[in-house]
Amino acid sequence: MEEINIDDKQLAQLGHGQSFKRQFSRWTMLGLAFAILNSWTALASSLSLALPSGGPVGIIWGLVTAGVCNLSLAASLAEFLSAYPTAGGQYHWVAMIAPEPLKASLSWVTGWINMSGWIALVATNSSLASTLIINIISLVYPSYQFYRWHQFLIYLGITFIAFFINTFLHKLLPHINGFALVWSIVGFFILSITLLACAAPDYATGEYVFTHFINTTGWPDGIAWLLSLLQGGLGLTGFDAVAHMIEEIPNAAIEGPKIMLYCQYIGIGTGFLFLTVILFVSGGLKNATTIITSPAGPLLEIFYLATSNKTGAVCLLMFPLLCLVLAGTAVLTTSSRMVFAFARDGGLPASAIWWKIHPTLGVPLNAIYLNVAIVVIFGCIFLGSTVAFNAIVASSVVALGLSYGIPIALHVAYGRTRLPERAFSMPGWLGWTTNIIGLAYTIVTSVLFLFPPALPVTGTTMNYCIVAFAIIIVISLIQWIVDGRKNYRGPRITIGEQELQD
Template identity: 30%
Template sequence: MDHFKTDNALADDGHPLRNKVEPTSDLSDADRALVAEFGYKPVFKREFGYVATFSFAVSIGGVFSSVATTFIYPLQAGGSASAVWCWLISGIGCMCIALSVSELVSAYPTCGGLYYTISKVAPKHHVPILSWITGWLNILGQLAGVAASEWGAAGLLLAAISISSDFTYLPTVEHTVATMAGMVVVSGLANSLSTYWIAKLTSSYIIFHALILVSCMVALLAMATVEKGNPKHTAEYVFTDFENQSGWPGGWSFVFGFLSVSWTMSDYDATAHIAEEIQNPELKAPWAISTGMLFTFVAGWLYNVVLCFVMGDITGADSILASPIEQPVAQIFFNVLGKHASIFFTISAWAILKFGCISAMQSTARTIYALSRDALLPYSRIWTTILPATGIPMYAVWLTVVLSIAINLIGLGSYPAIAGVFNVCAIALDLSYCIPILCKVYYGRFTRGPWHLGKYSTIINLYACLWTFFVMVIFVMPTNLPVTPETMNYAVVYLVAILLFSTVYWVTHGRRYYSGPPVDGDISR
């Protein structure tokens, strides 16, 4: 790298792995800003344009496949009414979070994401501890998200195989874990490519996703006919029918339908973590986050409405909730479209979710790199190593692979335990967003970027945080009564465990060696 000059590297005492950099004339404007305003050395090539960045943001939600893997939550919580209205209500709250994140990313576009923003929006003496907590919550949420997505993708692939066998083959947990492990390795191999090839691959994703989503909704509505034995429900049923199968009182049961939305519309800052690979990230990153989440919100609601029209009975021995493949949406495909079309759309859902896994792993690896260059993670020197041949943090990618597989091995011992990992994903990520958002509002130190919310900023920020705290309560509650070891929600156990680990690591290491993200250019502090 002869684009910049550097001073001293990391000292042996463990201080942050960032170098003081003097920009030179051959750097792009974004890289010069990265040096002058944020104090980081440019190491990534900026290959992501508008299309690739928007496609990346949409892939994180992966609405067609994410609805397929989470549709069971609103069905058990309240049936059709829960699926339709919870998506609409929760989607508004999720959009407020996405807009708040977009505003911060526009002002501070680094691959540290919202973790980095703490150094700009909080007083200097609070930066180390606040950024430490935010960083650990964010990496926990991202790792859990990759693991959850890979598990869901494995389930969809095995469901397609089960349909092709006329349900003579039924997947086991062992099969799911083995399939998941193989697919995580595939994601690792894809993320070992250079940014150029990843951007090219990402650009084509949005076209495939949109075509599959629209064609599936049209096919379901056209094929669900009385003549074929699959009559559509009435609009009254779709929007008003409430069937509580959770065991909780009706009003409380209904809100568990928010889980599907919050799990799909999550990881808002994933696009921020590739900011140092985006051209003009102060504009393209927030634009992609906000419009990508809007696409997911609108398309997801319409898709839920269509599924509710054609899903048939959700109670009884032959209902979609009693499906032998434990995939209600794949069962709807089979019931309405027949064997061959259901295999096609289930495989398509797998492919869409699989690409989302690749994008999520890219984001997670960049987060590991960003946290390590500030010496937040153990063995930081290793995770900041950039492979010259591809220009990517290779060790960070394969650390993500290993940890994702290790997390999902929990499923061999207990499915409820692994389900808790999936729930903690949204809790940890949303908390990591609320900390910098609240700092922005409370301390008033925010200098907005070119993409901002104007006079509506504060009210949107506050609603985003209030909504997050409300949904957090739902995420830690068991979704079915009575509570047994099989229905227990272990999300809070994982959240406490990671907070305990990060606290111990802070006491033994962090408070001596960690000073938070750099504050170069911030003369006010």
């Protein structure tokens, strides 16, 4: 009870009353955070991003590079989370340390970028899961004729599963996320052991796995390898979920930063080991072209090559597929809390609607509705153009990365002196090192991930991420001109307002 009182007091000092029950423990919150990262699953499911753009070198060493940089970002943001444990996360932190003349505008832009990144991540997760299901159909039925509306319906089904669990099974979320963590770790070991056993002794060489470079993009080798960082970035992003869920865990200022770092440690470790296994059992260079061009997708094709059995390959794919379905639930939970928090501080049109807590269900139901509605609209875009939809998917990584970089840039600009005393604080030399590494990574990848994935560039190979991101900024600016500059002042005091709304 003492811990809960401390949490309530700290949240009250930040201007907000307690809206949610603190029903998550350290381990169930770690389950939610890792369900979202699910690094080994996300990395394996997105092999198509790095195989043509660096091959094994891009996959393995790209992950190591992205891992060091994302761990630096996570450590940097963990200090903010310890100082200000509120669901607002990055936009709240920016408001706390930005210069007074820029406080509201920078907080506003950060909030919109972060919120857009999370909603796009919901769509990304449903897209990855639906792609795995389409891959299964393509492997089992080689004559299958793919139509985009097939995947659209699967995409909707996965999204609505997440909606149902978040709305009607809210009290079970800690248990579901705890199960997600166990399922992911168990699946990692079962898949690794099974694949190595089935593929023996026909393994790729160590030279292929760790030193072979493939570049079919048309870009110079250096640029191609840097573009392969998108795979590692996708597999390790989203660790700020802990921040947006921080009002639902006891002892938040201490446990939150630990969880943010733990999920990165697990993600980098399992991701590196599983990608190494995948490359060893792939058969090496002789199968590289087949894997890259397979209609079943690179991951399922490798499973099939390793097991020489379609049924076995599909059974193995059930582990990452269920991981992605469980991740969809966790991503929607987090995204709805981000919408709730930003609306609570007046950052959205008709904010009072979006931060209402349903009196019976105990969830921000309207915020969940808004998330699902936008994700369905994204799916309709997929019906018209996979290129445009892929831009939305890529923009989730860019948007989240920028939302990490803005508070860190301000922190560095002020010589790391703006944060108050906190439970988690790095030594000066380590803090400066992680801040600079994370900031450099954010700048480089935010530019590179806007590049077309291959040359020459055509209407269908163009990277429209810049367009998707520009739309986010334009909407944010219009809303700022219409409403924000008059009414938004950053995080506001809302204690007692929720009771008045109810």
